[in-house]
Amino acid sequence: xxxxxxxxxxxxAVSALAFLAACGGGEEERPLESYSAEEIYALAEFQLEExxxxxERAAETFAEVERLYPYSEWAKRALIMQAYSYQQARExxxxxxxxxxxxxxxxxxxxxxxxxxxxxxSYYDQIxxxxxxxxxxxxxxxxxxxxxxxxxxxxxAQSAILKFDLAFNHLAAKEMEVGRYYLKRGHYTAAxxxxxxxxxxxxxxxxxxxxxxxxxxxxxxxxxxxxAQAAGAILGYNFQSSEWYQDGYDLLQGQGLEPxxxxxxxxxxxYRQMIKGEWL
Numbered sequence: 001x002x003x004x005x006x007x008x009x010x011x012x013a014v015s016a017l018a019f020l021a022a023c024g025g026g027e028e029e030r031p032l033e034s035y036s037a038e039e040i041y042a043l044a045e046f047q048l049e050e051x052x053x054x055x056e057r058a059a060e061t062f063a064e065v066e067r068l069y070p071y072s073e074w075a076k077r078a079l080i081m082q083a084y085s086y087q088q089a090r091e092x093x094x095x096x097x098x099x100x101x102x103x104x105x106x107x108x109x110x111x112x113x114x115x116x117x118x119x120x121x122s123y124y125d126q127i128x129x130x131x132x133x134x135x136x137x138x139x140x141x142x143x144x145x146x147x148x149x150x151x152x153x154x155x156x157a158q159s160a161i162l163k164f165d166l167a168f169n170h171l172a173a174k175e176m177e178v179g180r181y182y183l184k185r186g187h188y189t190a191a192x193x194x195x196x197x198x199x200x201x202x203x204x205x206x207x208x209x210x211x212x213x214x215x216x217x218x219x220x221x222x223x224x225x226x227x228a229q230a231a232g233a234i235l236g237y238n239f240q241s242s243e244w245y246q247d248g249y250d251l252l253q254g255q256g257l258e259p260x261x262x263x264x265x266x267x268x269x270x271y272r273q274m275i276k277g278e279w280l
Contacts, residue, residue, distance in 0.1 A: 032064050045081075059079075059125050062082040081116045085120055087125075089123060092123070099116070117141070119146075120147055126140075134171060137167055137174075139166060148164065172201065179195045179198070192218040193210040195212075199211050199215070199270060212235040225257060227267060228257065229259055230259075231248070233260055
């Protein structure tokens, strides 16, 4: 948002000081309706600076600008600040609602990119707070992708790309967590399905090397030696310098096997895609 929302740029010193003095008890408090949009905006900014982690109060004051002066430039500014204030207060649904209204009302405005970024943050900041339900992570990914694709030249695009990668990695990590749970309890088919999902759907994440190693474990336990060897071949080609490759190679060697591609299973398709670049 740059410096466009700093108080110095927005409010004249005399009117701001008089208003804030009144709010601080310097004179009998007047109803908000008696103040200008600029003055109410100044109060909301003051409240936000005083208690940034309790932005509900500031958000409510910004909303008063919109209510009392709905067609003013201040109302537009107050709406995006309302979304920001709710985000600071971790009131994610309220932040998302205000940000989405900004996008709906002012789609061509220069702050539409920031509003879309706030929508994405309203999901992203909840990742890890929702237990095993990963729906919010998928919503974060969709919203971050919108920022990246719709506003590629904005100052928020790079941050959105970084957060997209982290959220994507988070989904892969959750699949790995469940897969390890099944593997530890000897449910090898269920575990293999989770690790396969990581290799197929999250191959660009940091989880792929371990997923291939875990597939070797699962397939050897199930007696599917050709699939175990194929997982080892892919692991060796892409991650030969990692600890996972050496451990996987040792597992195969322990049963007299070498990494290699045999048969026509799903790993052969992954090999063609990841190594040979054949996608059909």
